[in-house]
Amino acid sequence: MAPAFQIPDNINIPLIGGACIALYVVWSIFYGLFLDPLRHIPGPFLWRLTNLPRVYHLIKGDVHRKVREFHKKYGPIVRITPYEVVYNDPQAWKDIYGHRVGGAEEIGKWAEFYTPNSDLPRNLLTSERAEHSILRRQFSHSFSDKSMREQEELIKGYVELLIERLNENCDGGKAALNMRDWYNWTTFDVIGDLGFGNSFSCLQNTGYHPWIKLITASLRESCKFQGMAHLGINPLVKYIYRWGLMDRNKEQLNLVAETLDERIKSGRERPDLIDMLVKKRDELGMDFQTLVGNANLLIVAGSETTATLLSGATYLLTMNPHTLAKVAEEVRTSFNNDKEITLTSVSRLRYMLACLNESLRQYPPVSNDLPRCVPKGGAEIVGKHLPEGTVCSVFQWAINYDERWWKNPYKFAPERWLGDPEYKDDRQDAMQPFSHGPRNCIGKNLAYAEMRLILAKILYNFDMRIDDSCRDWIDRQNSFGVWEKPPLYIYLTPVSQKSEKSGNMILGLTAVKATQFWHNTGTKAGRDNFTHEHKGTVDEETGQVYKGSTSFRMAQV
Numbered sequence: 327m328a329p330a331f332q333i334p335d336n337i338n339i340p341l342i343g344g345a346c347i348a349l350y351v352v353w354s355i356f357y358g359l360f361l362d363p364l365r366h367i368p369g370p371f372l373w374r375l376t377n378l379p380r381v382y383h384l385i386k387g388d389v390h391r392k393v394r395e396f397h398k399k400y401g402p403i404v405r406i407t408p409y410e411v412v413y414n415d416p417q418a419w420k421d422i423y424g425h426r427v428g429g430a431e432e433i434g435k436w437a438e439f440y441t442p443n444s445d446l447p448r449n450l451l452t453s454e455r456a457e458h459s460i461l462r463r464q465f466s467h468s469f470s471d472k473s474m475r476e477q478e479e480l481i482k483g484y485v486e487l488l489i490e491r492l493n494e495n496c497d498g499g500k501a502a503l504n505m506r507d508w509y510n511w512t513t514f515d516v517i518g519d520l521g522f523g524n525s526f527s528c529l530q531n532t533g534y535h536p537w538i539k540l541i542t543a544s545l546r547e548s549c550k551f552q553g554m555a556h557l558g559i560n561p562l563v564k565y566i567y568r569w570g571l572m573d574r575n576k577e578q579l580n581l582v583a584e585t586l587d588e589r590i591k592s593g594r595e596r597p598d599l600i601d602m603l604v605k606k607r608d609e610l611g612m613d614f615q616t617l618v619g620n621a622n623l624l625i626v627a628g629s630e631t632t633a634t635l636l637s638g639a640t641y642l643l644t645m646n647p648h649t650l651a652k653v654a655e656e657v658r659t660s661f662n663n664d665k666e667i668t669l670t671s672v673s674r675l676r677y678m679l680a681c682l683n684e685s686l687r688q689y690p691p692v693s694n695d696l697p698r699c700v701p702k703g704g705a706e707i708v709g710k711h712l713p714e715g716t717v718c719s720v721f722q723w724a725i726n727y728d729e730r731w732w733k734n735p736y737k738f739a740p741e742r743w744l745g746d747p748e749y750k751d752d753r754q755d756a757m758q759p760f761s762h763g764p765r766n767c768i769g770k771n772l773a774y775a776e777m778r779l780i781l782a783k784i785l786y787n788f789d790m791r792i793d794d795s796c797r798d799w800i801d802r803q804n805s806f807g808v809w810e811k812p813p814l815y816i817y818l819t820p821v822s823q824k825s826e827k828s829g830n831m832i833l834g835l836t837a838v839k840a841t842q843f844w845h846n847t848g849t850k851a852g853r854d855n856f857t858h859e860h861k862g863t864v865d866e867e868t869g870q871v872y873k874g875s876t877s878f879r880m881a882q883v
């Protein structure tokens with residue numbers, strides 16, 4: 327039987343197909359240039375017409391650098407796809423991410439980016455406004471000051487184990503340790519235990535738990551989903567997942583489910599972060615999978631980020647030996663012994679906090695955009711109207727290095743956070759590493775507490791020196807939303823061992839610089855506890871003190 331419909335022989339399908347594509351391209355260019363409501367916003371020609379360059383650089387891992395270049399060239403408001411505008415202005419944090427005045431609808435998260443797979447249950451990060459407020463209220467108990475005091479012993483235990491293990495492995499300063507891994511192991515152990523009562527035992531075993539490899543791999547994969555969201559093919563994610571092509575992700579969730587199940591069945595009462603949700607589960611009508619999704623979020627959001635910042639701070643400090651010496655001096659003169667260093671007592675370390683903030687500026691753990699989508703009726707952002715449906719964001723890396731907001735942005739200058747008049751015109755509100763407003767990071771206080779405790783303990787116990795192979799550690803990194811960090815090799819020399827050997831070498835600094843910081847930031851206790859003599863030399867590049875050079879002596883401790 328002949329087919330009901332036959333294409334006539336004189337019709338050239340490839341020709342018609344080609345013509346349709348050409349027409350579509352011409353129409354897109356015409357629309358983008360002359361009709362699109364975003365046509366007045368500057369940006370690179372090709373990027374304004376199609377999102378392909380955006381996706382290419384996203385997958386390549388250098389979109390943060392491209393956006394920085396564009397802001398330099400086109401100004402604080404740049405269009406980087408036909409539908410997306412990025413801002414480089416402190417006010418944009420408030421306008422895009424802040425509470426909106428007069429009860430106006432929140433500029434919500436761009437769903438294509440945050441929930442590419444509708445099969446998965448929502449969690450705190452991906453939920454919509456109403457559900458988010460309920461979840462956030464429950465979680466806020468677990469992240470309160472009171473809860474953190476209850477969690478202190480647990481966190482301290484891991485940090486003490488870290489110091490013990492570093493001492494065992496540093497070979498008196500002869501072996502370079504990969505601090506990227508040591509920080510990862512610590513923060514994953516802490517969050518595993520705090521998240522749902524199961525440490526990954528990385529520090530114990532001096533190695534990665536297979537689960538962590540799954541998590542870091544899936545973080546990188548999420549960048550591909552972001553690319554798919556831009557190309558409009560994100561519904562495919564659901565099928566990729568269903569067809570078993572994302573088994574690593576699935577395996578990770580299964581492991582969370584098993585661990586959580588054990589935690590619930592054991593009936594243990596413990597001050598972990600998931601406790602409140604477990605208790606109120608029935609009242610909230612929350613199913614087990616939603617609980618799993620939230621526990622998984624805590625592990626993913628609360629580990630890699632903190633470890634990244636600690637790695638960044640270690641890199642930046644070791645690359646700036648005078649700053650390193652100054653912060654080490656602050657830590658070592660503020661405590662009489664290691665036991666005095668606690669979550670509460672570290673809050674007196676002002677200079678160390680400034681170093682951490684400066685590291686958050688120069689190496690923000692979340693480097694790229696947090697895309698939001700303009701709701702019905704449009705929105706006013708930095709004094710300009712954006713139409714409904716526009717995707718908008720601030721790129722952290724770009725705004726943190728902008729000369730308009732920071733003096734000498736490429737200089738590592740903790741002083742800018744301490745009221746130094748040289749930096750009086752800095753706009754500190756340009757930096758929002760934890761985001762801003764109702765969807766900001768709920769773990770911010772926990773992150774600061776962990777970072778301060780870990781760094782203080784390390785600075786108190788060890789002198790640090792970077793291995794030459796890592797001197798370009800930040801420059802060679804790409805970012806897929808989170809950084810792809812290469813190993814960070816650092817020599818750690820135990821301070822006690824050093825002072826035993828040379829009898830007097832407590833700090834590594836030149837005499838001149840030592841005098842400067844001594845009087846600028848040394849605490850009263852510090853000045854009383856130490857005497858110093860100026861002799862010999864120090865390697866200005868590395869901060870390495872040579873035997874018999876600068877010497878500092880504890881007068882009384």
Ligand code: HEM
Nearest residue numbers: 450451624627628631632691692696760761767768769773
């Ligand atoms: C230096 C460390 C950290 C940085 C830089 C950081 C950064 C951020 C940022 C930028 C967001 C907003 C994400 C978005 O809008 O898409 C966020 C959200 C979040 N963070 Fe963190 N974070 C850190 C540590 C932590 C820790 C220790 C936890 C603890 C578990 C945590 C848990 C969360 C959660 C649950 C959210 C979602 C909050 C919500 O949507 O209400 N983070 N974080």
